[in-house]
Amino acid sequence: MDGRNDIAPRPRTRIQRKNSRAILDAALEVFSQYGFRGATLDQIAEVAGLSKPNLLYYFPSKEAIHVTLLAGLLDTWLAPLRAIDPAGEPVEEILGYVRRKLELSRDYPRESRLFANEVLQGAPRISGLIQGELRDLVTETAALIRGWVAAGRLAPVDPHHLIFSIWATTQHYADFDVQVRGILRQSPARTHQGALDFLCHLYSAALAPGGPGLAPPFDH
Structure with a gap:
């Protein structure tokens, strides 16, 4: 084996962990009010205090956030x-x-x-x-x-x-x-x-x- 598959992923930085938690907490607030269909990524990003592109860096879709929660x-x-x-x-x-x-x-x-x-x-x-x-x-x-x-x-x-x-x-x-x-x-x-x-x-x-x-x- 050449060892390439044994390389562990880089741990998230403190800022990355903080932003991920902020997104999930914001999504919980939005989803609990509007449900999955009524919630939007724009709403979640606004509550999290992040831009939508920044949110998408952590989660590729609204469904990915919902499934994680x-x-x-x-x-x-x-x-x-x-x-x-x-x-x-x-x-x-x-x-x-x-x-x-x-x-x-x-x-x-x-x-x-x-x-x-x-x-x-x-x-x-x-x-x-x-x-x-x-x-x-x-x-x-x-x-x-x-x-x-x-x-x-x-x-x-x-x-x-x-x-x-x-x-x-x-x-x-x-x-x-x-x-x-x-x-x-x-x-x-x-x-x-x-x-x-x-x-x-x-x-x-x-x-x-x-x-x-x-x-x-x-x-x-």
């Missing part, structure tokens, strides 16, 4: 589900998942809206992950919940619809933040605590062993 987001999004402990107490493990998802909505509202916009547009850039890694993880978690129900450690529940309902009730506080703030007119900390208290009470009451559960009164 989604790739970084997905690991963060899947982490709370992966953190459910099969050896833990079932109700507490599910409530822990609710807490983690609500914290994500509080701490990463733009990322939540980015993901929601992508899904609303048919998920053209993450459909493979939804039908692959995400589906596999949800299937694995659903089997765990189903086992807890069978062992009498949870009230009857459809595990998939339980997971979907947790997504809906927690991500609402990020995706519909303007609506929530407009109605409640209270501090974000008070809103978060109120949502956490309500959702933990809701799910703990519904899932406690011996209770009625959340299973439908008929077979699908």
